Structure formats: structure tokens, C-alpha cells
Amino acid sequence: MxxxxxxxxxxxxxxxxxxxxxxxxxxxxxxxxxxxxxxxxEKLIKDGVLMFQQVPLVEIDGMKMVQTRAILSYxxxxxxxxGKDLKERxxxxxxxxxxxxxxxxxxxxxxxxxxxxEKNIDxxxxxxxxxxxxxxxxxxxxxxxxxxxxxxxxxADVQLIEAILAVExxxxxxxxxxxxxxxxxxxxxNMPTIKKFLQPGSPRKPPPDECYVETVLKIxxx
Amino acid sequence: xxxxxxxxxxxxxxxxxxxxxxxxxxxxxxxxxxxxxxDDLTKLQKDGSLLFQQVPMVEIDGMKMVQTRAILSYxxxxxxxxGKDLKERxxxxxxxxxxxxxxxxxxxxxxxxxxxKEEHFAxxxxxxxxxxxxxxxxxxxxxxxxxxxxxxxxxADxxxxxxxxxxEEFKPDILAKFPLxxxxxxxxxNIPTIKKFLQPGSQRKPPLLEKDLPKVMKIFY
Numbered sequence: 001m002x003x004x005x006x007x008x009x010x011x012x013x014x015x016x017x018x019x020x021x022x023x024x025x026x027x028x029x030x031x032x033x034x035x036x037x038x039x040x041x042e043k044l045i046k047d048g049v050l051m052f053q054q055v056p057l058v059e060i061d062g063m064k065m066v067q068t069r070a071i072l073s074y075x076x077x078x079x080x081x082x083g084k085d086l087k088e089r090x091x092x093x094x095x096x097x098x099x100x101x102x103x104x105x106x107x108x109x110x111x112x113x114x115x116x117x118e119k120n121i122d123x124x125x126x127x128x129x130x131x132x133x134x135x136x137x138x139x140x141x142x143x144x145x146x147x148x149x150x151x152x153x154x155x156a157d158v159q160l161i162e163a164i165l166a167v168e169x170x171x172x173x174x175x176x177x178x179x180x181x182x183x184x185x186x187x188x189x190n191m192p193t194i195k196k197f198l199q200p201g202s203p204r205k206p207p208p209d210e211c212y213v214e215t216v217l218k219i220x221x222x
Numbered sequence: 223x224x225x226x227x228x229x230x231x232x233x234x235x236x237x238x239x240x241x242x243x244x245x246x247x248x249x250x251x252x253x254x255x256x257x258x259x260x261d262d263l264t265k266l267q268k269d270g271s272l273l274f275q276q277v278p279m280v281e282i283d284g285m286k287m288v289q290t291r292a293i294l295s296y297x298x299x300x301x302x303x304x305g306k307d308l309k310e311r312x313x314x315x316x317x318x319x320x321x322x323x324x325x326x327x328x329x330x331x332x333x334x335x336x337x338x339k340e341e342h343f344a345x346x347x348x349x350x351x352x353x354x355x356x357x358x359x360x361x362x363x364x365x366x367x368x369x370x371x372x373x374x375x376x377x378a379d380x381x382x383x384x385x386x387x388x389x390e391e392f393k394p395d396i397l398a399k400f401p402l403x404x405x406x407x408x409x410x411x412n413i414p415t416i417k418k419f420l421q422p423g424s425q426r427k428p429p430l431l432e433k434d435l436p437k438v439m440k441i442f443y
Contacts, residue, residue, distance in 0.1 A: 051316065051320070051357055052320045052323075052353055052354065052357055053353055061309070063309070063312060065312060065316060066316060066320075067315065067316045067319035067320060068319075069291065069315065069319050070312060070315035070316040070318075070319050073311070073312070073315050074308065074311070074312040074315070077308050077311065078308060086296065086299050086300060087283070087285070089295070089296070089299070090285060090287060090292060090295075090296045093289065093291065093292035093295050093296070094273060094287065094288060094289045094292040096292075097289035097290075097291050097292050098273065098274045098288075098289060101274070131274055131275055132274065135273055135274060
């Protein structure tokens with residue numbers, strides 16, 4: 001046993017990508033097992049390894065963790081990316097949850113029928129530019145610090161940079177009204193662990209394509 | 223200012239109910255401000271009181287907290303209902319997240335279109351009895367303790383009880399094959415703060431009836 005966390009998921013972003021981001025940002029090396037067939041998935045269920053018959057699964061510190069938020073909270077807590085006290089944690093949680101709502105739209109996008117895809121991009125753009133990005137633009141402007149919470153790098157910063165890049169892939173000009181977020185993006189991208197994760201050859205997964213969608217439907221569709 | 227947490231939501235369960243449960247279980251008195259019209263929501267949005275323009279919003283300890291999970295985590299930690307260390311918290315989080323997935327199914331049933339309701343109901347029963355309940359039954363069986371995590375009352379117990387009771391409202395015999403969940407339900411319901419919350423006149427809300435749905439939708443859409 002290597003001692004490294006071991007991630008089990010499809011070979012693509014999905015719900016596991018935020019976990020990859022957070023581990024990478026924390027400088028933690030991890031292994032990955034990719035589900036390619038339904039039989040593999042059914043074997044995991046039969047083996048009793050998936051508490052609620054779902055992935056993501058992360059084997060870490062002797063635990064077989066499931067439920068994305070539980071996994072992310074554990075990693076954040078373990079690697080000191082969760083603020084210094086209860087109030088900072090509350091802020092981080094609020095920010096992360098808001099960003100996760102935005103990311104949910106991105107997550108579901110590949111699975112929406114072709115006729116509503118354009119409308120969905122518009123919704124993502126609307127929510128990003130009217131609801132979520134203005135909040136973080138204001139947070140950064142008001143305290144003038146490099147990081148979202150407590151003048152210290154946290155889970156919230158990782159989640160935000162992931163979201164910014166994901167939205168930009170769909171709407172390249174989305175940050176045009178947000179100078180603070182533009183600077184934030186550059187700053188975060190230059191942090192050594194994140195810079196490494198953004199380079200080719202890292203565990204970062206490419207944007208979902210038709211092959212990814214097909215694989216997911218094949219493995220998980222009931 | 224009373225010092226008590228103040229909850230902003232419509233007068234119904236929705237996403238605020240788990241928060242009411244947790245505060246009540248922790249023995250914390252709270253006030254409620256009910257949104258009745260779209261104007262009530264708009265006013266809060268214009269005030270800058272809602273970080274992402276949404277409710278639930280809970281005023282607590284000088285913060286205007288939004289995002290259900292953030293609020294629940296804060297309350298749980300503040301009132302020592304979040305385990306004794308990181309690993310217990312991890313277990314609690316796993317259990318709670320799955321309970322919330324099931325609760326989401328239950329919560330969204332009333333808003334399903336008529337032609338999808340029967341299938342949705344079947345999905346609820348299937349997931350509850352084949353995915354979620356067996357997992358918690360096994361947890362209780364494996365350690366034989368009264369509470370889900372660390373032999374101590376936590377938010378996991380509160381949230382599971384809430385969802386068990388809601389599931390029973392859907393299908394009264396839904397716990398038939400789960401003897402440990404039945405005794406868990408009885409045991410946790412008898413905890414004094416929870417017993418009080420389960421009595422008439424408490425701040426616990428009734429299930430949303432289909433006839434009341436349009437009024438609620440008008441607030442948000």
C-alpha cells in the first residue's frame with residue numbers, strides 16, 4: 001500500500017475533478033483507478049466498497065470515503081485549507097457552496113440534449129456574471145487581500161480558480177467585467193502546486209467530450 | 223437584538239427544515255421571519271442581505287449566513303454535534319450528505335409534474351429501501367451503539383431521524399425491513415430536545431401540500 005490517496009472514478013472531470021484540484025493544490029500526490037466498464041462498477045458495489053453504491057470514492061487514511069463534499073471537507077481540514085476558526089470555516093463553506101452551485105451547471109451541461117445546450121450556456125453566463133462572480137469580485141475588492149478568506153490560501157480559493165477556468169472554457173470573455181478576479185486568476189495560477197497542476201501531464205482532466213458522456217451513461221445508467 | 227438566531231425563509235419546510243431540526247436538537251431557541259410574497263424576497267435581495275440572492279438565510283453570531291450546508295456545519299460545530307476529530311467529522315459528513323441526497327428526492331416530490339409523480343415516488347422508495355436505509359442499518363448493526371458516530375449524539379443522528387420521519391410520511395411502512403432504524407427512530411425521538419420539537423406547537427413545519435405550491439413558487443419565480 002502506497003499511503004497515497006487513491007481515487008476511483010471515470011477517466012474525466014465530473015464530480016472528482018474538485019477533489020483532484022484540492023489534493024493537487026495541497027501538494028498531495030495521489031493514484032487513480034479509472035472505471036471503464038459497467039462490470040468494474042458492479043464489482044465495486046458487490047465488494048461493498050461504495051457505501052451508497054456511488055462514486056467518487058477516495059481511499060484515504062484507512063477510510064473508503066464517498067460523497068464529494070465529505071471528501072473535500074476532510075482534505076481541506078487535514079491540509080489546513082479550512083481557515084483558522086469556526087467563523088473562517090463558515091465563510092469558506094458559504095463561498096464553496098455558492099461556487100459548487102455554479103459548477104453544478106457546468107457538470108450537467110454535457111448531459112443536456114443538444115437543443116437546449118445554447119440556452120444552458122446562456123444560463124451559465126448569466127449566473128456567473130450576475131450572481132456568483134460579483135460576490136467574489138466584491139470580497140477581494142473590500143479586503144484587498146490575495147486570498148478570499150483570512151489572508152490565507154484555502155479551499156475557497158482552489159474552488160474559485162477551478163470554477164473560473166471551467167466557465168472560461170465555455171465563455172472566454174466571462175471575466176471581462178471583473179478585474180479583481182482576473183488578477184486572482186493569475187495569482188492562483190502561479191502558485192507552485194497549482195501551476196504544476198495546470199501543466200500538461202498532470203492529473204487534471206480535459207473538458208468532457210462525447211466519449212466521456214458515453215462512458216458515464218454506459219457505466220451508470222440503470 | 224435578541225441574540226437568538228433568526229431564520230429567513232417561507233413558512234414551510236423546504237431547505238430550512240434541517241436547520242430548524244438542528245437548532246432545536248441543540249436546544250437553541252430561534253426566531254423566524256417568513257417570506258410571503260416576491261416583494262419580501264426582493265427586499266432582502268436589495269438590502270444586500272443574501273450573498274447569492276437566495277434563502278435560506280440565518281442571522282447568527284453577527285453573520286448573515288446563506289447556503290444550507292454552510293449553516294448546518296456552523297451550527298453543528300458550535301454546539302458540539304460534529305464529532306470529536308477530523309475522522310469522526312468525515313463519517314458524519316458522509317452520512318449526512320447521503321441523507322441530504324435522499325431528503326432532496328423527498329423534498330422535490332411535491333413539485334413533480336403529474337405524469338412523473340408515480341415514477342418519482344417509485345424512485346424514492348427504491349433508493350430509500352435499497353440504497354440508503356440498508357447503509358445506516360448496517361452502521362448501527364456493526365457497532366451496536368445508540369448513535370451513528372462515535373457513540374455520541376451528532377448532527378448525523380438528527381438529520382437521519384428527520385429524513386426517516388419524512389420518508390414514513392410518504393410510505394408509513396417504509397421502515398418495515400429495518401429493525402435497527404426503527405429502534406433508532408424511537409430512541410432519538412425521545413431525546414428531550416427532539417421530543418419537544420416533535421410536539422404540536424413547535425417550530426417544526428408540516429409537509430407542503432400540492433395546493434400550497436403555487437403560492438411558494440410565486441415567491442421565487
